[in-house]
Amino acid sequence: MAACMLSFYHMPEETIASFSVRRLAVLDEKGNIDESLMPPLSDGEIKRLYETMVLARTFDQRALSLQREGRIGTYAPIAGQEATQVGSALALEKSDWVFPTFRENGVYIAVGHPPHMILQYWGGDERGLKIAEDLHIFPVSIPVGTHIPHAVGAAMAAKYRGDKIGVIAYFGDGGTSEGDFHEALNFAGVFKAPVVFICENNQWAISVPREKQTAAKTIAQKAVAYGFEGIQIDGNDIFAVYKATKDALAKAKRGDGPTLIESYTYRMSDHTTADDASRYRTKEEVEAWLPKDPILRVKLFMEKKGLWSDEYQKDLEAKTKAAVDEAERKAEAVEHAGPRDMFAYTYGKITGRQRKELEDF
Amino acid sequence: MAACMLSFYHMPEETIASFSVRRLAVLDEKGNIDESLMPPLSDGEIKRLYETMVLARTFDQRALSLQREGRIGTYAPIAGQEATQVGSALALEKSDWVFPTFRENGVYIAVGHPPHMILQYWGGDERGLKIAEDLHIFPVSIPVGTHIPHAVGAAMAAKYRGDKIGVIAYFGDGGTSEGDFHEALNFAGVFKAPVVFICENNQWAISVPREKQTAAKTIAQKAVAYGFEGIQIDGNDIFAVYKATKDALAKAKRGDGPTLIESYTYRMSDHTTADDASRYRTKEEVEAWLPKDPILRVKLFMEKKGLWSDEYQKDLEAKTKAAVDEAERKAEAVEHAGPRDMFAYTYGKITGRQRKELEDF
Amino acid sequence: MPQLNMVQAINLALREEMERDGDVVVLGEDVGKNGGVFRITEGLQTQFGPERVMDTPLAESGIVGASIGMAAYGLKPVAEIQFLGFIYPAVDQISNHAARLRSRSRGRYTCPLVIRTPYGAGIRAPEHHSESCEAIFCHMPGIKVVMPSSPYYAKGLLLSSIRDPDPVIFLESTRLYRLMKEDVPEGEYVVPLEQARVVQEGKDVTVISWGFMLHRTLQAVEGFDAEVIDLMTLNPFDEETVYKSVRKTGRVVIVCEAPKTGSFASELSASLAEEMMLHLKAPIARVASYDVVLPLPKLEDYYMPGTERIRKALAEAMKY
Amino acid sequence: MPQLNMVQAINLALREEMERDGDVVVLGEDVGKNGGVFRITEGLQTQFGPERVMDTPLAESGIVGASIGMAAYGLKPVAEIQFLGFIYPAVDQISNHAARLRSRSRGRYTCPLVIRTPYGAGIRAPEHHSESCEAIFCHMPGIKVVMPSSPYYAKGLLLSSIRDPDPVIFLESTRLYRLMKEDVPEGEYVVPLEQARVVQEGKDVTVISWGFMLHRTLQAVEGFDAEVIDLMTLNPFDEETVYKSVRKTGRVVIVCEAPKTGSFASELSASLAEEMMLHLKAPIARVASYDVVLPLPKLEDYYMPGTERIRKALAEAMKY
Ligand SMILES: Cc1ncc(C[n+]2csc(CCOP(=O)(O)OP(=O)(O)O)c2C)c(N)n1
Ligand SMILES: Cc1ncc(C[n+]2csc(CCOP(=O)(O)OP(=O)(O)O)c2C)c(N)n1
Numbered sequence A, B: 001m002a003a004c005m006l007s008f009y010h011m012p013e014e015t016i017a018s019f020s021v022r023r024l025a026v027l028d029e030k031g032n033i034d035e036s037l038m039p040p041l042s043d044g045e046i047k048r049l050y051e052t053m054v055l056a057r058t059f060d061q062r063a064l065s066l067q068r069e070g071r072i073g074t075y076a077p078i079a080g081q082e083a084t085q086v087g088s089a090l091a092l093e094k095s096d097w098v099f100p101t102f103r104e105n106g107v108y109i110a111v112g113h114p115p116h117m118i119l120q121y122w123g124g125d126e127r128g129l130k131i132a133e134d135l136h137i138f139p140v141s142i143p144v145g146t147h148i149p150h151a152v153g154a155a156m157a158a159k160y161r162g163d164k165i166g167v168i169a170y171f172g173d174g175g176t177s178e179g180d181f182h183e184a185l186n187f188a189g190v191f192k193a194p195v196v197f198i199c200e201n202n203q204w205a206i207s208v209p210r211e212k213q214t215a216a217k218t219i220a221q222k223a224v225a226y227g228f229e230g231i232q233i234d235g236n237d238i239f240a241v242y243k244a245t246k247d248a249l250a251k252a253k254r255g256d257g258p259t260l261i262e263s264y265t266y267r268m269s270d271h272t273t274a275d276d277a278s279r280y281r282t283k284e285e286v287e288a289w290l291p292k293d294p295i296l297r298v299k300l301f302m303e304k305k306g307l308w309s310d311e312y313q314k315d316l317e318a319k320t321k322a323a324v325d326e327a328e329r330k331a332e333a334v335e336h337a338g339p340r341d342m343f344a345y346t347y348g349k350i351t352g353r354q355r356k357e358l359e360d361f
Numbered sequence C, D: 001m002p003q004l005n006m007v008q009a010i011n012l013a014l015r016e017e018m019e020r021d022g023d024v025v026v027l028g029e030d031v032g033k034n035g036g037v038f039r040i041t042e043g044l045q046t047q048f049g050p051e052r053v054m055d056t057p058l059a060e061s062g063i064v065g066a067s068i069g070m071a072a073y074g075l076k077p078v079a080e081i082q083f084l085g086f087i088y089p090a091v092d093q094i095s096n097h098a099a100r101l102r103s104r105s106r107g108r109y110t111c112p113l114v115i116r117t118p119y120g121a122g123i124r125a126p127e128h129h130s131e132s133c134e135a136i137f138c139h140m141p142g143i144k145v146v147m148p149s150s151p152y153y154a155k156g157l158l159l160s161s162i163r164d165p166d167p168v169i170f171l172e173s174t175r176l177y178r179l180m181k182e183d184v185p186e187g188e189y190v191v192p193l194e195q196a197r198v199v200q201e202g203k204d205v206t207v208i209s210w211g212f213m214l215h216r217t218l219q220a221v222e223g224f225d226a227e228v229i230d231l232m233t234l235n236p237f238d239e240e241t242v243y244k245s246v247r248k249t250g251r252v253v254i255v256c257e258a259p260k261t262g263s264f265a266s267e268l269s270a271s272l273a274e275e276m277m278l279h280l281k282a283p284i285a286r287v288a289s290y291d292v293v294l295p296l297p298k299l300e301d302y303y304m305p306g307t308e309r310i311r312k313a314l315a316e317a318m319k320y
């Protein structure tokens, strides 16, 4: 170490470190791809990406209706972010772990958490987040940024155990301002944890635009602070998302440490159903993003490849609607947990005081 | 905004941002300077830099003795960091504000806080940090990193008021890992606050070496995450420290926002008097830093310029010793505050409950 | 006199005080252009500009930490934390710095800072949007805690809080924001801190509450000869008003929204058990939320004390 | 049987449990090579390697947050926060996550995590090194709070804490670390959580304390026929043992190191004022620190309850 420090001497004003940030895009708005960057995907896999996005969007629209009808509570829509969520989630292996925020409904759907349980959760019922034993996705985390250290801890634990898994932490552009983002990424760098940080930069944190969230030109460059790679991708391009995530997960599993992926996308809807985005952003801005729709461009691509037809689409929509109908039906059929349920999960065992309190019921 | 985003499209894999980190050094170990980088300093100013470093070191040694004799409590020595502390503090104007940690005794001395009060504080008496009304230095902050947002807030307030002042926040390499460091620097970038962040990278955070604190190659590059400039300087070179700080303060006052300065230096002593550094680092490492002594090289420089003589040094040492003797004497002459003093500063006015509690005395 | 709800009353207080005092600045997440997620700061940025009504990055410790620096510099920042459940990252700044700056500097620096935060359950909000952790801040010497129960008092207490030379946590019940309107005078009036008020006199039992729970309490006491006290400032609390009432009634029920263990109801009860024991005719009852993790909306009505639970406690007290 | 001080006893507990259970990992600032600033983890990194005894970056929220992820993954992390005054940045992780993970996931994920932290004043330490803010964590349903008072109990309680399926805050008095030695068996023994112990039986007055203050208490009760209870687990606390004693003595003095307002002494007092009122012969006294900002060393002896203040409270109680 001393030797390395000595080498600095007698070099008055010099450049001692340089960095750059790359941007990856594969599929453009017209449905054309850059062949050299296209990840190897079978037709079936491409269809799966597309169909899952369609399901995510259909679910999202239904959830918004249910909220308007007062049948679920506040809901955070994902419209516009389907490629980021589905493309990254489908790059996961079953044994990988996932740490979402409150806006990852598309991720929950893609990894296989039952849609009716997602509705149940947004309806105000914790039981909707009782994840199946063979799925490794964390329950929704509402406090912004706070779950990122959990992802790093899980990754460190996997490394300690010698489990060859990867971990994904999702968060928003706003989330990068929290201290926990910083502490987590710094830990990940120091411990070379097998974790992939996916920032869904949807340009807004409620009413605060990206430029007011940080003076950094890109979110990706924040990785420089932690000594590992950051990359920006077109977040409305599911092939770019899939490729970047796959690569980063593979790197993590190889033992080569973390990656920060800035998925550059847009929140097409209000922040949540409690928000009115027209108070702080223009219609023009939103409309400028319409042609960049993440689903549309895959459809165009599939059409060119002969993978898409009107009939296919109709079938798909029917199947999807049926699945969402079923989710709605199931969610509404769930029996109320009843007040005693409040006491069941605070501790592994009920306490003396709680037992007395339970007598009220 | 939309236009800027559009420009990203159809550019598959490209570099979208580049950064580099500079390093500044002016004065080498032999006392030679790089004329082109040397800040304009009169002979008197150079002497003042030197003499203040000597005072800081003498004070530091005395404080260590007093601690060993049980006359003050735990103490955090500054040996090795005199150039960083004195050089930056003497770059301040009287109206600038300063936010130190617990290891800025050299800064307190340089800005003119009475040395006997510094001893009083380390002796366990809050009154030692009752700063004079015309000095704008904050009391010692012990919780690592937590005072950095205060510096940013003060800088934002000055900007709001239109006061043309600059603010310095000091912190260690360890401090850069705390969430508050991140939140503060991000605020500073967003609000273009007139603040200079000086990281005294002394290579250790108690027993944790710099390389385990963060995987970033330099601390300076952490500024990339916040969209402003970071620079590394030779922290044992008081001319580099002075120049970098002066420049950064001038930039801040011009309205051009914050700067992160990584002052690359070394903690020559134990972390505090409660620490034993031999448990975690080698003698060789410490000894390798001896020739880089920040005071020695100024002496060599002054000698070459004819500013230094044995007699000058003898005089200086006598004056310095007298000042420190005086500080010790004064600190020990301070009357005990008495227990009622505890109640005087919790709130602006004593509470009813406190009034009752006071009856115990 | 205008009839205002609590949102409007707080907005008015901020606007008027900013007009009077150029040192008052507002900062927080979404407080500027959006006017706050509850619209408390609506119109302020338009009127006073973005330098004075600042949309900050998403960072609670940064918001409070920067506010401390502003306060020490001489401003009077009013920071908003979007929900009380998101204040925890700022607990370090509040406890280790805001509360201690005066003491640490022996009065050289002070921290005239207000942290406004919506609190409380009952509005069918997602997780972490329903906290009532006021007790934590009442255990921090150096911090004041204020919880208004109506538009009129919200305005007057907020003005006092902004003018107070020490840091104040000002907790606004989301449930109360639009529940009722009340006469709220325009212009300057203050409701002093550290003073409770007797909302209704009574002989048999003293019922102490604050914030939203005061309204449940007022419903519940019907049929009892109850003296109802609105604590308003929790820390430091108005011992005299409370003790005076208990000396008279000898029975006490404390109603609070936080989970019982370690709540501020416990502090009140303990103070009474220490100072007023000889006047007490009955056990001191705390009607609080259960000692469980705060549930999501489907169960929150079971969690919070309802009027029935309060009435049961009153009836029980009257047995003695 | 070895005579150990508390540092050695905790070190032994960690070492033995790590030998028994490969899932136990240790992390924190300076816990590895340096063995911790109080040497609690001395030798562990040499024995178990740096993958298992991890020196972390200087970031308390990160330490606790990462530990939560580890615990959910299946490990049993024992995290050290260097001093209780530095735990505040982690309060968010503790309250919003560790405490709620089981509930939020309806038991699918749990958080078997121990956060060890030195606490308390009286060792002439700088600012923020002397906190005793245990009450804050006792107001968080889902969190357990344990405060041992001697080497023997420290070891047994730590083993129980590590094995507990829920998050435990384990607070170690710096004052006690080297104050005394005691027989501490090698090998496995546990002291169960949620159980208080009667240290000394007595008829006239029940004195409840924990951690370092228990020792002041034991000195102070000389000459009184006092029943002394060491609470050991504060949350959830052992109501039965406490109530049983109070039923017998009818007088209560609670001794705690935190500032009085909002302290855990208040919770105990309130519980008694609610449940045991009819058995009480005297006001319930809380002997606590003053409601002031914790002073630097020159004044700390005035701040903490001394034996004289405890004796005064005992004498006062005996007047009834
Ligand atoms: C710690 C914390 N502070 C504030 C909030 C309130 N809040 C919820 S979402 C949000 C904005 C999040 O923005 P971003 O991270 O970009 O995610 P997005 O909503 O765009 O998906 C805010 C301020 C919160 N949930 N947690
Ligand atoms: C929040 C917080 N955590 C832990 C500590 C204990 N502590 C005091 S100094 C220190 C190391 C600081 O390292 P660095 O920031 O590099 O400053 P240096 O001591 O080298 O000047 C630690 C861990 C603290 N004071 N505050």
Ligand SMILES: [Mg+2]
Residues within 6 Å of the ligand: A172, A173, A174, A200, A201, A202, A203, A204, A205, A206
């Ligand atoms: Mg966003």
Ligand SMILES: [Mg+2]
Residues within 6 Å of the ligand: B172, B173, B174, B200, B201, B202, B203, B204, B205, B206
């Ligand atoms: Mg250091």
